[in-house]
Amino acid sequence: MSLLTTIMEHSLDDGYAEAAARRGATGTSRLPKALSGKLGLALGLVLAAIVVTVGAAQAQFSAPTEAKERQRLIDRIQADTRDADALQKDVDTLRGTVAGEQQSALNRPDGDADRTLELMAAATPAQGPGVKLVVDDAAEASEGGTGGPRESDSFSDTGRVRDRDMQHVVNGLWSSGAEAVSINGQRLTALSAIRAAGQAILVDNKPLVPPYTVLAIGDGKKLSTAFRHSADGEYLHVLQTTYGIRASVSVQSHIELPAAPSLILRYATPDPAVTGRGGQ
Numbered sequence: 001m002s003l004l005t006t007i008m009e010h011s012l013d014d015g016y017a018e019a020a021a022r023r024g025a026t027g028t029s030r031l032p033k034a035l036s037g038k039l040g041l042a043l044g045l046v047l048a049a050i051v052v053t054v055g056a057a058q059a060q061f062s063a064p065t066e067a068k069e070r071q072r073l074i075d076r077i078q079a080d081t082r083d084a085d086a087l088q089k090d091v092d093t094l095r096g097t098v099a100g101e102q103q104s105a106l107n108r109p110d111g112d113a114d115r116t117l118e119l120m121a122a123a124t125p126a127q128g129p130g131v132k133l134v135v136d137d138a139a140e141a142s143e144g145g146t147g148g149p150r151e152s153d154s155f156s157d158t159g160r161v162r163d164r165d166m167q168h169v170v171n172g173l174w175s176s177g178a179e180a181v182s183i184n185g186q187r188l189t190a191l192s193a194i195r196a197a198g199q200a201i202l203v204d205n206k207p208l209v210p211p212y213t214v215l216a217i218g219d220g221k222k223l224s225t226a227f228r229h230s231a232d233g234e235y236l237h238v239l240q241t242t243y244g245i246r247a248s249v250s251v252q253s254h255i256e257l258p259a260a261p262s263l264i265l266r267y268a269t270p271d272p273a274v275t276g277r278g279g280q
Helices: 001-007 014-026 036-107 111-123 163-175 219-226 232-241 272-278
Strands: 126-135 180-185 193-198 200-203 207-208 213-219 245-259
Touching: 014 200, 126 163, 163 180, 163 193, 163 200, 163 213, 163 219, 163 232, 180 245, 213 245, 219 232, 219 245, 232 245
Parallel strands: none
Antiparallel strands: 126 213, 126 245, 180 213, 193 200, 200 207
């Protein structure tokens, strides 16, 4: 009971009570009373006001300049965009002109000889029976066997299809009697290049994504049989059994291939020196 009585009678600590009494005796104002203190306070307030005023003036002065610079950049970007669009239209027009000239150069009224030339040059779309060959990475591309076609290569992931694998596939189809070939819709010509950029496969500098679908026009059954028994077909079989690369070949009754996106026309002229010796 004495503890409760003490708490009720002395709810405020003695130290707090003494501090409150002193503050009441000296007053609650904390402003300096001396003249020097008042002058210092006034000088500080004036300096603070000057800093705020100068900052606001600088911000107001620089705002129009920044807005003008921003607008200048926007105008420049818009102008460059218009120039780029105009150049792209010119490029598209020139491509159309070049394609028309190429087509007219190849389309001469010479009958079957010219049609065969167009087919071999991939200048026109092609259709007919053939085979469909799908090549894909192994289910777990990081796993594979040892030895075989890749034993001397530093490429660590043996379960991935590489550019030289597709080269073997395409060359095998050509040698087996294919008349026209495409990979993932990209028509191949006699000048097409299958290369690698890192782990990506490029066909004529265009990246391909697995699975790689190869379409070849020809006698479907004969083409399929000839490819399976060729050296390149055996190479693909080794990749399947040793490294887990997935591949399937099926005969198709009808295949449609687009024309090559661009062709390079080369003209041959007789050498005067050779012509002169031949005339003698």
